Amino acid sequence: MTAAELVFRQLLGAITSGELAPDAMETEERLAARYKVSRTPLRDAVRRLEQLRLLVREPARGLRVPPLSMREMHDLSATREVLEGLLASCAADRVARGMARIDRLRDIHARHLRVLGINDPELALSVGFDFHEELRRLSGNESAAACHEQVLLGFDRYRHLARAVPERHDRIAAEHTEILAAIEAGRAQAAEIAMRRHIAAGRELYVEVLSRMISD
Amino acid sequence: MTAAELVFRQLLGAITSGELAPDAMETEERLAARYKVSRTPLRDAVRRLEQLRLLVREPARGLRVPPLSMREMHDLSATREVLEGLLASCAADRVARGMARIDRLRDIHARHLRVLGINDPELALSVGFDFHEELRRLSGNESAAACHEQVLLGFDRYRHLARAVPERHDRIAAEHTEILAAIEAGRAQAAEIAMRRHIAAGRELYVEVLSRMISD
DNA sequence: GGACACATGAATGCATGTATACACGAACGT
DNA sequence: ACGTTCGTGTATACATGCATTCATGTGTCC
Numbered sequence: 318m319t320a321a322e323l324v325f326r327q328l329l330g331a332i333t334s335g336e337l338a339p340d341a342m343e344t345e346e347r348l349a350a351r352y353k354v355s356r357t358p359l360r361d362a363v364r365r366l367e368q369l370r371l372l373v374r375e376p377a378r379g380l381r382v383p384p385l386s387m388r389e390m391h392d393l394s395a396t397r398e399v400l401e402g403l404l405a406s407c408a409a410d411r412v413a414r415g416m417a418r419i420d421r422l423r424d425i426h427a428r429h430l431r432v433l434g435i436n437d438p439e440l441a442l443s444v445g446f447d448f449h450e451e452l453r454r455l456s457g458n459e460s461a462a463a464c465h466e467q468v469l470l471g472f473d474r475y476r477h478l479a480r481a482v483p484e485r486h487d488r489i490a491a492e493h494t495e496i497l498a499a500i501e502a503g504r505a506q507a508a509e510i511a512m513r514r515h516i517a518a519g520r521e522l523y524v525e526v527l528s529r530m531i532s533d
Numbered sequence: 534m535t536a537a538e539l540v541f542r543q544l545l546g547a548i549t550s551g552e553l554a555p556d557a558m559e560t561e562e563r564l565a566a567r568y569k570v571s572r573t574p575l576r577d578a579v580r581r582l583e584q585l586r587l588l589v590r591e592p593a594r595g596l597r598v599p600p601l602s603m604r605e606m607h608d609l610s611a612t613r614e615v616l617e618g619l620l621a622s623c624a625a626d627r628v629a630r631g632m633a634r635i636d637r638l639r640d641i642h643a644r645h646l647r648v649l650g651i652n653d654p655e656l657a658l659s660v661g662f663d664f665h666e667e668l669r670r671l672s673g674n675e676s677a678a679a680c681h682e683q684v685l686l687g688f689d690r691y692r693h694l695a696r697a698v699p700e701r702h703d704r705i706a707a708e709h710t711e712i713l714a715a716i717e718a719g720r721a722q723a724a725e726i727a728m729r730r731h732i733a734a735g736r737e738l739y740v741e742v743l744s745r746m747i748s749d
Numbered sequence: 750g751g752a753c754a755c756a757t758g759a760a761t762g763c764a765t766g767t768a769t770a771c772a773c774g775a776a777c778g779t
Numbered sequence: 780a781c782g783t784t785c786g787t788g789t790a791t792a793c794a795t796g797c798a799t800t801c802a803t804g805t806g807t808c809c
Contacts (some may be wrong), residue, residue: 319792320792320793321792321793344759344760344761345760345761346760346761348761354793354794355793355794355797356793356794357573357793357794357795358792358793358794360761361580361787361792364577366582368679370676371674374761374763376760376800376801376802377759377760377761377800377801377802377803378759378760378801378802379760381748389675389676389723392673392675392676392677393676395619395623395674395676396616396619396674396676396677396678396680397617399615399616399619399677400612400615400616400680402615403611404760407611408580423742451628457608458608458609458611458612458752459586459608459611460605460611460612460684460687461608461612461615463584463586463679463683464612464616464683464684467679467680468676468680473678481772492580496593508786527683533781535762536761537763560789560790560791561790561791562789562790570763570764571764571765572764572765572791573763573764574762574763574764576791576792577762590791592770592771592772592791593770593771593772593773593789593790593791594771594772594789594791595789595790595791613772629761647751663794666754727770732759745757750809751806751808752791752808753806753807753809754794754805754806754808755803755804755805755806755807756793756803756804756805756806757802757803757804758801758802758804759800759801759802760794760799760800760801760802761781761784761798761799761800761801761806762793762796762798762799762809763796763797763798763799763800764795764796764797764798765792765795765796765797766794766795766796767791767792767793767795768791768792768793768794768809769790769791770789770790770792770794771788771789771790771791772787772788772789772790773786773787773788774784774785774786774788775784775785775786775787775795776784776785776786777782777783777784777785778781778782778783778784778796779780779782779783
């Protein structure tokens with residue numbers, strides 16, 4: 318692990334968790350000192366975070382984390398919706414052609430269903446996320462996968478909103494079941510539609526929770 | 534313009550044009566010498582190109598441009614299709630709500646139609662591209678726009694294929710007319726569908742031309 | 750009193766020396 | 780002769796000093 322990669326992940330965590338507060342002004346130098354690396358690897362990490370718009374630069378002022386916004390969440394979710402629809406469609410195609418094995422996706426989903434029984438919302442959310450990440454690999458579409466990864470990194474800042482609606486866990490799993498079935502059957506279009514519905518349904522909840530938290 | 538940004542664009546051009554040949558091995562140091570910058574800004578540019586998968590690194594060996602492939606072109610085009618569908622849909626929405634002005638898109642398209650008359654294929658392609666870039670701005674969806682920009686940068690390597698089918702220019706413009714009309718009317722779904730058809734139709738041609746050029 | 754120009758300090762872009770890590774080949778041992 | 784290990788060279792990750800750029804505040808001129 319390089320120092321640049323390490324500090325990237327640390328910063329990502331700090332931003333996602335809110336530990337690095339929105340609108341607090343930082344400089345590369347202070348961040349380098351805080352994370353005990355020189356400015357070179359830190360700059361590298363900051364550049365990547367700027368690409369993801371998790372940090373924005375005010376020329377000659379410094380860096381800041383932009384505040385959460387309904388608008389950004391909506392845009393990220395809409396982008397995620399079309400990209401994951403494509404991932405699901407590609408995955409169904411590849412499975413149908415015998416170009417990819419679906420075992421891991423099945424395993425993850427089975428674990429998801431088991432976890433529902435033990436009432437551990439945090440774990441359920443985490444396994445639910447694994448489902449989407451495995452689907453990204455399964456799609457075999459590197460271009461879509463790269464975009465999807467970036468969008469999800471941005472979306473992570475809003476993920477904690479899901480904790481506000483624990484009663485949704487059963488529905489999430491049910492929607493995953495439907496997506497998995499379509500992929501197993503090689504029905505690309507059905508998989509795409511089911512996935513888009515799934516993401517859109519999640520967005521509705523997020524909008525509701527978020528609207529109670531911010532003005533925007 | 535920073536040195537890093539400048540060398541990024543130069544490298545991008547060299548890769549896109551084929552001047553930097555696929556599979557030729559380079560090192561950061563040689564590239565820095567060639568472009569007359571120090572290793573620091575060059576590294577910065579190389580990092581960005583790696584993110585775009587326009588350069589791949591062989592550990593401790595160097596950097597190389599991956600060869601064109603049917604698979605990559607297909608993946609890029611499929612990703613482009615869903616993203617631009619979303620951009621068109623967002624743009625139609627924003628125009629309908631009076632949140633964005635469509636004038637520039639109209640102007641670009643009018644110029645496109647005029648250019649068809651003077652038989653300059655290169656210029657027609659270029660103005661056709663402007664249409665897609667203006668649409669990106671018009672969408673107001675920063676997340677989708679960022680993904681789209683990345684995908685198009687990757688797709689640039691395949692763009693010269695369009696020169697092989699000059700007779701398509703009229704059809705491109707006709708499809709743009711349809712997309713523009715849907716956006717002007719605020720019909721988001723119609724705009725999305727028209728755009729997806731447009732991208733998919735282009736892909737068919739690219740597949741045909743490319744299949745005659747590479748084994749893959 | 751307002752606007753513009755310049756001085757100043759901070760932030761970061763850039764250059765370069767050094768440390769580290771890895772591939773490859775050679776040489777030795779089995 | 781083949782496999783393993785160690786030497787060597789190369790590629791790049793990192794640290795740090797210097798150059799450049801820009802925001803801000805002050806003073807002067809109109």
